[in-house]
Amino acid sequence: MIPVAALLTLVILAPEATPPAGALAPVEASRILDEALRGESIRILAELTDGVGPRLAGSPGADAAVRWAVDWFRARGITVRVDPVMVTHWVRGEERAEVVASKGRRSQPLAVTALGMSAPTPPGGMTAEVVEVRSLEELAALGAKVKGRIVLFQHDMKDASGYGKFAGLRLRGPAAAARQGAAAALVRSLSSATLRTPHTGATLIPEGVKAIPAAALSVEDAELLHRLLARGPVTVRLVLGGRLADPPLAPSANVVAEIRGSEKPEEVVVIGAHLDSWDLGTGAIDDGAGVAMVLDTMRIAASMPRPPRRTLRAVLFMNEENGAEGAVAYHETSLAAGTRHVAAIEADAGAGRPTGVEVTSGEGGLEAVRAMAAPLAALGASDVKAGGGGVDISPLAYAGVPLLSLAQDNSHYFDWHHSAADTFDKVDPRALAEAAAAFAWMAWALADSPVPLPPAPIPSTPPWWKRAAP
């Protein structure tokens, strides 16, 4: 591994990359980057994915992850606490589906996996005709015609850029179909690669809507149904056992660790990732990588000759995937405590190499973050853009907290996202170490900068956790 100090010397001598005089010591940047590039992050990730494994909120795996994280911090002498939070407790069950045989066509199995919040089918399954739609508008236009049918949400996501475009079909489609009397929903997997692999994910079931059975379908099977529908009616048999547990909420926790600031300990920089994962894989890229980056950042910060000026607070949020109760609970707890957050940065974009930093803050914030990020030029990660944030830190926006996120190469992220293929082997140790390095440096810079970032304007939309969905 090349010590980054040599590269940094070039960067920090370049006039355009020089941080404000005396603001952040270059020697600290090189120390932090070098320490992260030693690659402890991949060892942390292996402990979490190989040792703990899948950790869907409410499951024994999630409980084990909380214990593991607490032990990890304690073993390194870092102050840690658990903040209890009640989380959605949804449990997966049996899941299978098939195209029912018809004249000239044999029955065929379909690769499915239940989506979060799916209701179970009746014992033994259900059988209904399939109606295909490509948008929520198309579904709405069908009105009562979908009554008793299985709605197939079709799309043509090809790469990472398609996720934002089509995720609404998975998030809001099942509830919308339920409202129109549909018997079940099948959503084509939101993925950029497929080997007959279904990708699960959250669905939003607003108050007053009764969830219906809802499953992700592999891309191959979505295309099969599309071809068959072009030739005539198609009936599918669906068996889904997944359901909300009884009771539907389970006790869990956010894990909160702190390195107290030396000059302004009451000013807090949050560095966040989510400890839960979907249950199909081991959550290596979503969000084991983020957890590894946050933990390695704390390890490195704790190893520095002095603490940062402000308090560095690691928050491992619980249940980002299927309810985001950890995010809301942290926000409400810190509101009640009168916590002064000066910035929050989230790591939930996989394990790809870092490409830059995203920030949402007040006027002048972009320039200030550019100055902070200058040492990341050594990693090709000093590109600073507007638009930082993430699900878990998003409630802090309503307190005007500047929100940041690390931008990373996501070209393969959706090949694995929310599927059984989200496993340790997908992570390149060097790319993860570089991401951890960029994250650690930004965390330190935010906590140690003499001047905090300008507060962000309060969002004009109502808080998402108080809005009815869809």
Next chain:
Amino acid sequence: MIPVAALLTLVILAPEATPPAGALAPVEASRILDEALRGESIRILAELTDGVGPRLAGSPGADAAVRWAVDWFRARGITVRVDPVMVTHWVRGEERAEVVASKGRRSQPLAVTALGMSAPTPPGGMTAEVVEVRSLEELAALGAKVKGRIVLFQHDMKDASGYGKFAGLRLRGPAAAARQGAAAALVRSLSSATLRTPHTGATLIPEGVKAIPAAALSVEDAELLHRLLARGPVTVRLVLGGRLADPPLAPSANVVAEIRGSEKPEEVVVIGAHLDSWDLGTGAIDDGAGVAMVLDTMRIAASMPRPPRRTLRAVLFMNEENGAEGAVAYHETSLAAGTRHVAAIEADAGAGRPTGVEVTSGEGGLEAVRAMAAPLAALGASDVKAGGGGVDISPLAYAGVPLLSLAQDNSHYFDWHHSAADTFDKVDPRALAEAAAAFAWMAWALADSPVPLPPAPIPSTPPWWKRAAP
């Protein structure tokens, strides 16, 4: 679609590519290629994969495939018969596995699928410690140390070139492990891409060896076990329901269709593919594509103004995948009938674009095939090499029959091979049409050439279907 005739004119005027004067009419080459490039092959493939679906020998799907193929030929007025053959009847059952929890490590599921001929585990499954080996030699060296253990066959196949190198682990590993008293075998999937996808396949269980439970493991899970074994003992729980049916043989059939030769009807050119598939996918690339190429060849040959000089015989072999009884039965039946085979060409290399022709024959055969293949230069497929053959036509080698195969782009073949991802969507219609065109022309050229290819030398090794394995 560009009519290939224009391109052909250039090719057939080039001196180095001119076939023996008067031998094969260029106008027929252009007609055959153009007809195949119209793309009927993809429609045939859709009928087989979407309409019939999975067709493991002995299953209702395989029976349906036989009926479908017979109907297909009859509907086009092509003479067809079924040659009964008893085939291995192995049925898949429940299949799951997990790493058993141990100190500091939670239980994790493993993605497995039973291999052909696997015995079932006891009801409720079995639990044993894992021993990892990388070769049959390494296994042999362990002797009785594997008694009662689960043998993990590890390897590092990366691309298509690794299949030949490592397929022996799957074919012979389980029986070898059984002989040494192992409780079960797990074979790392032979694949060039993975999204936690297990790839099944045949295993050879020689007379006198009692099969043990044997499964393919996804690449991810093979790597997980490897990492865990580096830290200490690993115990796996395995539940496999797959087993030989009772009785272990089921009635099935080869489908044999003919276009009778006009000049030498007693001289037969066999064009072959296999009608069965593994059960996980729909056998689109293995070997639906080959079946589509053979059927399209027959359709085109039947549409020519005159029949070829010799008899063109399509053979859709049964159970290439899990016993190859169709191949042996065809050989024995035609031996008994005194059939004069002058050549056999097999299509069982997927749906990739054609790159050339492979041939195993006597002296001068390579040059003769080069002359025949000259019109394929228009498709970039006129590269002729030694080494033609295929499992289903291989018994004919013992009668000295020249054996050929189409060479095709196989760069993605092992991404999907023997897995649930072997589905229709993987096939590019244009590539398949080009492969069908090349195959159809070679079939016609072999059947219509004035001079047959020189007979191949008889193999010095004993027939594989009479050898004890491994």
